Amino acid sequence: MPQTILIVEDDAEIARFTQQLLEKEGFACLHSRDGLDAVRQSQVHQPSLIILDWMLPGIDGLEACTRIRKLAGTHDPYILMLTAKGEEFDRVIGLSTGADDYLVKPFSPMELVARVRALLRRSLRQEAQSQVYRTLHFTVDLDRHVATQQIHNTTEDLDLTTTEFDLLATFLSHPGRAWSRAYLVEKLWGNDFFGEERVVDTHVARLRKKIELDPSQPQFIKTVVGMGYKFADEG
Incomplete structure (x- = not known):
């Protein structure tokens, strides 16, 4: 079974590009256009990883990240925050809400895939352990x-x-x-x-x-x- 990635992005062109890129790499992808729907889909579909845009309609990526981390249950997805903001202060805020990594727009396709694989490898390493x-x-x-x-x-x-x-x-x-x-x-x-x-x-x-x-x-x-x-x- 391919690992599922939830792409939370309100820009249709970026979302389509990201989905096509990741599906070519063998991942199953879901798409959400706003923060509230992202929280709902995270609870319903329990993706392995969420690519979460910072600026979203409704609630922004920071608030969505916070709410996802507070969801009841044992599933806890990796969260990769996308942001056009380049200042270190903004990155620290994103990580402090519970994101595992961040990527600043514009990003290269190779870097996005590398970040996604690096995060998902962590879960595979953990599954192989009994400790x-x-x-x-x-x-x-x-x-x-x-x-x-x-x-x-x-x-x-x-x-x-x-x-x-x-x-x-x-x-x-x-x-x-x-x-x-x-x-x-x-x-x-x-x-x-x-x-x-x-x-x-x-x-x-x-x-x-x-x-x-x-x-x-x-x-x-x-x-x-x-x-x-x-x-x-x-x-």
Whole structure:
């Protein structure tokens, strides 16, 4: 069965071009013209990946992304945000809503296909694994795609995006190891990622907000100056 991609784009010409490009690559494609319909189709069809335009009628791509991430159920698609905005500030906003990657218009067909394949390869790598990582306060079950935190003898499920889950799993796989931003980019997005290494900082900041008592003084995810991050859970 081909993996399904939902293309959310109100420009008919761009949507048609993108759909034809991806169908030639063997993907099954759905199309939505506005943000509200994108949320509905995501829930009904459960695509593997969503290509989500930033500027849409009704609700914009940022709000659509936020709502998709809040949908009930275990399915959590990868989201590739398309935007004509080139400033880094705008990209960070897009990623902070739960997008896994971004691509600035105009984009080359080869780059779009490479980004899509890089994201979908992550899901294939996860499916091939059967692993549970545990530390003193955290458990990540890759089979069930469940992450929990144990605090004061109480176990709580963590509400993480796909990228946050992958990031926490990576940290728990080798507690105490220092990870460079470059290695984390390759681990999470693949070696054909075209973006900036600092994209890792955005996802680390979002993960810290969900697992740290005080994200400004993190207990678990430590910054390694001049390199990246390490995970410490020593009690």
